[in-house]
Structure formats: C-alpha cells, structure tokens
C-alpha cells in the first residue's frame with residue numbers, strides 16, 4: 001500500500017486548520033508536520049501547540065518530523081498533543097535507541113530520519129526497533145528543493161537491509177509526479193509531498209497520481 005503524506009510546510013500558515021481539513025478531503029493518508037527549531041536546521045516552524053490545534057481538525061494520522069536538537073526533551077509533549085508517528089534524526093539523537101523507545105512508550109509509532117549525507121548503515125542496529133525510516137531526499141529546512149537522485153540507491157539498499165521486516169520507508173523532499181514511480185520502484189511506500197500537492201491546480205488528482213505511479 002502506497003501512502004501519501006502532504007507536508008503542511010507548503011500550506012497557508014495563517015489557515016492551518018482549514019489546510020489539514022482540505023488535505024483529508026483530497027484523499028491523503030497522513031498529514032506530514034515539519035517541526036524546525038532554527039538550530040538543527042536553519043528555519044523555524046512550529047511546536048506542540050500547533051499539533052494540538054491540528055488534532056482538532058483531522059482524523060488522519062499526524063506524521064511529525066522533528067528537525068530539532070535534543071529531540072528527547074520534547075517527545076512526551078508531541079505525543080500528548082496528538083502526534084501518531086514521531087520521527088527523529090539520527091544526526092540529532094545521541095542516544096538513538098533510547099529515544100526511539102521513549103517515542104513508543106509515549107504511545108506513538110517511531111521512526112528514524114537520515115539526512116542525504118548519512119549512509120543507511122548508520123541505522124543497521126535499530127532496524128528491529130523502528131516502524132519507519134525516513135530518507136531525506138533534500139537537505140532539511142525548506143520546501144520546494146530539488147530531489148537528490150542518490151536517495152533512490154539508498155532506498156534500494158535499505159529495503160534489502162530490512163529483509164522483509166514490516167518497516168515503512170518514507171521519502172521526503174522534491175517528490176512529485178515526475179519521480180514518484182522511480183521512488184516507489186526503489187522500495188519506498190510513504191511519499192511526502194509539499195510543494196507538489198499544494199502547488200498543484202488539482203491537489204486531489206495530484207495525490208491520486210502520486211499514489212498510482214507504480
């Protein structure tokens with residue numbers, strides 16, 4: 001099953017409640033929420049309060065991508081605010097396994113994220129302990145960047161490393177109708193798309209096209 005997770009980084013920040021209602025109406029599977037702290041990445045977005053408010057506007061799973069330093073300090077707050085999936089960067093988590101378990105203990109699905117320059121071998125020892133691996137196909141911090149093709153090889157290697165484990169591979173950055181087939185063929189099953197969906201004249205058709213790109 002291919003899942004589509006529109007990133008609200010490309011939505012109207014002054015109308016976020018309406019934005020997530022629309023994403024649900026358009027037939028998406030998850031709402032991808034990009035949390036940035038101005039330290040791990042050179043941009044600042046929003047925190048747990050936004051997740052709490054969005055929770056009131058949608059029943060779709062909230063897929064919370066934490067681009068923050070010391071993510072262990074905020075896990076319970078995001079879980080309590082209504083996050084369903086919390087992903088943390090390998091590069092930001094000093095005690096990666098502990099923080100993944102902290103996410104599960106807080107009642108959420110857990111995932112680990114890799115920057116474009118981080119090889120998949122860095123997470124070999126936590127593959128039994130995650131629900132999802134998120135491969136960044138751009139350097140994190142901003143929407144609307146160009147897809148880094150090397151990510152496709154990373155996805156193929158990761159799918160092999162997973163050896164049948166029921167772990168989702170999500171990809172994030174520069175994904176659109178032009179590369180969705182290649183991404184899915186490489187073993188990815190959750191596609192994040194921000195500018196492609198929100199910039200489309202027909203977001204519903206865009207989501208369906210992404211899902212059926214196989």
Ligand SMILES: O=C(CO)[C@@H](O)[C@H](O)COP(=O)(O)O
Nearest residue numbers: 009140141143144174194195
């Ligand atoms: O995490 C990030 C950026 O750091 C993403 O989730 C972007 O929001 C994706 O945007 P597009 O590349 O699809 O426009």
Ligand SMILES: [Fe+2]
Nearest residue numbers: 007034065172
């Ligand atoms: Fe993201």
